[in-house]
Amino acid sequence: xxxxxxxxxxxKNGKVEVVxxxxxxxxxxxxxxxxxxxxxxxxxxxxxxxxxxxxxxxxSALLQ
Numbered sequence: 335x336x337x338x339x340x341x342x343x344x345x346k347n348g349k350v351e352v353v354x355x356x357x358x359x360x361x362x363x364x365x366x367x368x369x370x371x372x373x374x375x376x377x378x379x380x381x382x383x384x385x386x387x388x389x390x391x392x393x394s395a396l397l398q
Contacts, residue, residue, distance in 0.1 A: 336360040338367035341388045349381045355389050
């Protein structure tokens with residue numbers, strides 16, 4: 335599966351945490367996801383985080 339998943343989570347102090355997760359090697363969905371994230375940069379109450387409880391390391395990363 336090749337996909338982009340955007341997680342939006344209500345965070346602290348009225349901020350919304352944003353995580354963009356790539357699954358496989360997405361093409362078109364990456365372009366659209368990237369455009370959405372670029373627009374979110376302009377929203378003051380968004381905070382971009384590397385991971386949250388909805389994301390996890392890939393199984394291959396756990397083996398290292």
